[in-house]
Amino acid sequence: MKTQKTALLIFANSAEKEITSKSFSSKTLFETLNAQTLHIAKQTGLPYFHYTETQQIGYTFGERFTNAIQSVYNKGFDTVITIGNDTPHLTSKHIAKAVENLKTHDTVLGLSTDGGFYLMGLKKHHFKADAFLKLPWQTSKLNRSFTKLITSKKLKLVVLEVLNDIDTLSDIETVLKTSKTLSSIIKTLLIGFLPLNKKIATRPTVNASVFVTPQYLNKGSPVYTSF
Numbered sequence: 001m002k003t004q005k006t007a008l009l010i011f012a013n014s015a016e017k018e019i020t021s022k023s024f025s026s027k028t029l030f031e032t033l034n035a036q037t038l039h040i041a042k043q044t045g046l047p048y049f050h051y052t053e054t055q056q057i058g059y060t061f062g063e064r065f066t067n068a069i070q071s072v073y074n075k076g077f078d079t080v081i082t083i084g085n086d087t088p089h090l091t092s093k094h095i096a097k098a099v100e101n102l103k104t105h106d107t108v109l110g111l112s113t114d115g116g117f118y119l120m121g122l123k124k125h126h127f128k129a130d131a132f133l134k135l136p137w138q139t140s141k142l143n144r145s146f147t148k149l150i151t152s153k154k155l156k157l158v159v160l161e162v163l164n165d166i167d168t169l170s171d172i173e174t175v176l177k178t179s180k181t182l183s184s185i186i187k188t189l190l191i192g193f194l195p196l197n198k199k200i201a202t203r204p205t206v207n208a209s210v211f212v213t214p215q216y217l218n219k220g221s222p223v224y225t226s227f
Contacts, residue, residue, distance in 0.1 A: 011083075175190060
């Protein structure tokens, strides 16, 4: 039986670009998130491709994201799994679950709490660029529209656990309130954005498995828009 070829697409902007599109500014935070995401990609053992703003082609987010996915398929892969850089709780285990589920299902989504997604896995023969371009990118309707598109084609969809991404200052507080593990450095950086009366007094617990020294590489994510 032919082995399915799966690739990971890291669709994420550089730290310099990210701070121009977020409601808060921290180059160090996004450099660290970028490094963590690259570390996660390497942990999966999958071939991965990193598309920053310098590799993305198109005028709109939908065009750039669609073209990036098509580009990876054009390299000879049967399945593409996309991730971004603004979901601090993302781990290689989420990607491993996506790979496993795609053996028996057509599509996998990891939803974010704002109605977007932090992960999408899709097989090549189900990818239709024209349909993707028509989706309401960067709106809260995107997730529902994508799910409706998948179900209308009678495709098998698996939804992973919901995670928080960070687009606004309020997102940062929400991420810090969850019980999920964060790396020590990312937790410290996020705490720095809180008002003085909300800063967490306890020292963050180090989790070496999800932290790697920043390598200052660019990356990005479909997640900061909404599905």
